Amino acid sequence: MDPSVSRHAGARLDAAGWHPRGCVPSGCRCRRTGAYVPAGGGDGGADASVTGITESEFITPPYSALRFALGLRVPNCVQVVADRRDGARPVWFYGLTDRSWACVVFREGVAEARVRQAGERRLWDEVEAAYRWWVGHGRPDHTRFGLTVGPAGQRVWLDDPADCWAP
Structure with a gap:
């Protein structure tokens, strides 16, 4: 992700009173205030699952057709793609109208990605449905x-x- 886009998204979340501090490369743990995940470690009782969507299918440039479609099909949601570290790349989704969040962690050499999500909205479920909708419609461009x-x-x-x- 372009660092300026990430900084802009972080600033908007911060201005709204939600203070993401990023994530650790080992998985879906977040070092930030309790705005999304309660303080004190853990994942706030998040639901765990896996997805068969691969990193190569899902990670696209910031202004790609997939990101555009996700923005249209999953409203009021910010996507933050972290850098790859130690063979893992987390992708976070934050709800802008509530405290819902999701994190999918893609790992090199692992066919399925681990997912955690919590909050009123099932953001990963929405994102995965939007991705499948986009693929099902022939991966339409802008x-x-x-x-x-x-x-x-x-x-x-x-x-x-x-x-x-x-x-």
Whole structure:
């Protein structure tokens, strides 16, 4: 992730009263205030699972079509991709309207990635569903998306304005 994007996201979270401090390379433990994960270590009672989505499929440049689609399909969520350290790359998702969070840790040479998530929203479930939606629609690039603005608000669509959803 571009460091300036990460700093900007961190500053916005900080301004909103949520203070992420990053994560350790060993997994889904977060060193930050109790805004998301309660202080005192552990993972705040997070649910654990695994995903078959691989790092090479999921990690894309900041302005890629996948990140664009995730932003449209998983609203009010920030994605933070950490640097690879000791063979592991954590990817964090933070809810912007509540204290939901998710972390998926991709490890070199391991087919399945470990996932932890907690909060009102099941952010990884939403992200994984959005990823599968994007793949199922042929991995559309930016040019296939549209936006319609009217008295009822904004609607986003793929290929056909009749097939739309609220962003």
